[in-house]
Amino acid sequence: MMGGTFLSRHSAKLVLGIPILWIVLFMLVPYGVLLTYSFWIKKYPLFVPAFQFGNYWTLLTDPQYVQVLLRTLKIAALVSVASLALAYPFAYFLVFRLKNHTIRVFLFMGVIAPLWVSYLLRAYVWKTILGTEGILNSFLMNIGIIDEPSGIFLYNQFAMVLTLTYIFIPFMVMPIYTALEKIPGNLGEASADLGMGAFATFWKITLPLSMPGVVAGFTMTFCLSFGDFIAPFLVGGPDGQMVANVMVSQFGAALNWPLGSALAVVMLIIVLTIISLSDRFEQSGKVEL
Amino acid sequence: MKNLTLTTSVAALVLAGGAASAQELNVLTWEGYADDSFIKSFEEASGCKVNATYVGSNDDFAPKLAAGGGVYDLITPSIDTTQLMIDAGFVEPIDTSKVDAWGDIYQKFLDQDGIQEGGEYYGVPYTWGSIPFMYRNDAFDTPPTSLKALWSDDLSGKISLWDDKSALYVAARLNGNMNIYDLSDDELAAAQAKLVEQKPLVRKYWATAGELVDLYAGGEVVISNTWGGYQSALLAEQGIEVTEFIPEEGAEGWMDSWMVVKGTPNTECAYKFINMQLSELGQCGVANVNGYSVANPVAAKACMPPEQFEALHQADPDYLDSLLLWQPLGERLETYTNTWNSVKAQ
Numbered sequence: 001m002m003g004g005t006f007l008s009r010h011s012a013k014l015v016l017g018i019p020i021l022w023i024v025l026f027m028l029v030p031y032g033v034l035l036t037y038s039f040w041i042k043k044y045p046l047f048v049p050a051f052q053f054g055n056y057w058t059l060l061t062d063p064q065y066v067q068v069l070l071r072t073l074k075i076a077a078l079v080s081v082a083s084l085a086l087a088y089p090f091a092y093f094l095v096f097r098l099k100n101h102t103i104r105v106f107l108f109m110g111v112i113a114p115l116w117v118s119y120l121l122r123a124y125v126w127k128t129i130l131g132t133e134g135i136l137n138s139f140l141m142n143i144g145i146i147d148e149p150s151g152i153f154l155y156n157q158f159a160m161v162l163t164l165t166y167i168f169i170p171f172m173v174m175p176i177y178t179a180l181e182k183i184p185g186n187l188g189e190a191s192a193d194l195g196m197g198a199f200a201t202f203w204k205i206t207l208p209l210s211m212p213g214v215v216a217g218f219t220m221t222f223c224l225s226f227g228d229f230i231a232p233f234l235v236g237g238p239d240g241q242m243v244a245n246v247m248v249s250q251f252g253a254a255l256n257w258p259l260g261s262a263l264a265v266v267m268l269i270i271v272l273t274i275i276s277l278s279d280r281f282e283q284s285g286k287v288e289l
Numbered sequence: 290m291k292n293l294t295l296t297t298s299v300a301a302l303v304l305a306g307g308a309a310s311a312q313e314l315n316v317l318t319w320e321g322y323a324d325d326s327f328i329k330s331f332e333e334a335s336g337c338k339v340n341a342t343y344v345g346s347n348d349d350f351a352p353k354l355a356a357g358g359g360v361y362d363l364i365t366p367s368i369d370t371t372q373l374m375i376d377a378g379f380v381e382p383i384d385t386s387k388v389d390a391w392g393d394i395y396q397k398f399l400d401q402d403g404i405q406e407g408g409e410y411y412g413v414p415y416t417w418g419s420i421p422f423m424y425r426n427d428a429f430d431t432p433p434t435s436l437k438a439l440w441s442d443d444l445s446g447k448i449s450l451w452d453d454k455s456a457l458y459v460a461a462r463l464n465g466n467m468n469i470y471d472l473s474d475d476e477l478a479a480a481q482a483k484l485v486e487q488k489p490l491v492r493k494y495w496a497t498a499g500e501l502v503d504l505y506a507g508g509e510v511v512i513s514n515t516w517g518g519y520q521s522a523l524l525a526e527q528g529i530e531v532t533e534f535i536p537e538e539g540a541e542g543w544m545d546s547w548m549v550v551k552g553t554p555n556t557e558c559a560y561k562f563i564n565m566q567l568s569e570l571g572q573c574g575v576a577n578v579n580g581y582s583v584a585n586p587v588a589a590k591a592c593m594p595p596e597q598f599e600a601l602h603q604a605d606p607d608y609l610d611s612l613l614l615w616q617p618l619g620e621r622l623e624t625y626t627n628t629w630n631s632v633k634a635q
Contacts, residue, residue: 064634
């Protein structure tokens, strides 16, 4: 009986306490460690405690870091735009044009299903498609468009954007699909009754109401591509290095954990900024239905 | 505070329990260095069980050891990384009297600064080889002989280079700077410029042995540097004909040593293991698995067929002397790494 009263008295604390402990131990403490390291200083053979901003200064002044950061932002933006351009029409078609419920679910699952396949495998498969002796080249040669295999499909930024778009597109489709599905059908009818054409209805009703989904999808694909390091490694070329690859090298080859940590902190700040901006954007666009 | 101390000591106990217990050896090494083909009989004879963890590059040793001790007993860094292990305090001195074949090892290796400090040895030389260049036979009418081939427009998009600071060694030699482990800032800048110039011609910088094999097998590249004897053998298995060559501008050499991690409780097994690795069992074992040359020519002579002994340059001191054996870069490591990173950043 003692145990019972103990449990009932403390159950609320336990229920809240375990997740809080988890967050503190596995998120806040590591972030603190990371932040601390970023003020340390590299000194052969390893690194020594210090409090200085030299690592951040290096990131600002050595052009290689700004260069890589800008490239990473560019790739992430291209991936997000490409995903949006593909995902929006697809989700729109599923929700508003497709009448058959079974086919709709089937097509939706078709986009989501690859998430269950290993990320590495999915990225790797693109190598066999885009390679010089790959499926795409054999196909183009078979139908006579090209005479000899072309190397332009793989090991460049195009291949990275393509692979990342394929990998992260479910994160764009899901929120947009959900947002579109929530729009009541009678809004469209009302709009038609008031003499609006299909395009005006889409522009004035559907698109604004689906913006929260678009913003959520954009934020997710952007942040996920921003931190990716597998695509540059597998399908990127000599000019494909992204921020995460530089970080790997700082924690490995260069053995400069302080600089790597500073880079991680900068990356974290960028991602948090994007998330809070998108949150604000989503809030401002909210309409009561 | 008392609670905290208690928690810490419990955590420490748990961690210590997870580390190697007696009669068990945890080695952090290259693939092939603890291959079943010769480790199995060692385990039976010695009663020491061997658990191997593999590294993909010399850059993996320090981060793994810096992240916390007590996990590994033995490591095998190359001669450019051994000094760092000593300076960082990751390894302990070797009792050379316990290494039976110590006197048989090539003197050139025992003379290396990278494995000694303050009159004591910290590494037991094990294997060696070169970083030659390699080309696909069917892509060349006249075989390449110079590093210039890796900068030729004709091979644009068919060139690969190891994603490693050694790219700077290659470019520096092409620039005529043979002091590749002691380059001045100006010479490094010149090597960097040379690599940036080459970049549009490069298909991909290869990061792992398997990746380079894939690049050749998939018809992506026809010329690159390589780990002598290793990738060429894997390609031969796939029926792809490649030839290794030492360019006019020379090639680097490497040598791997066994090092004992500081504070290991398994000293006895560790020395048994090192002795096995330097014996005929280990030396021919690794030569057969990886195709590398070995550090103990006496054991090699006894267990290798003459052709293999010849092919691995075991009785050819001139060959060994012709290689620019990797050297520790010490405090210059950071500058070299940053220079290579900034090539890749562009």
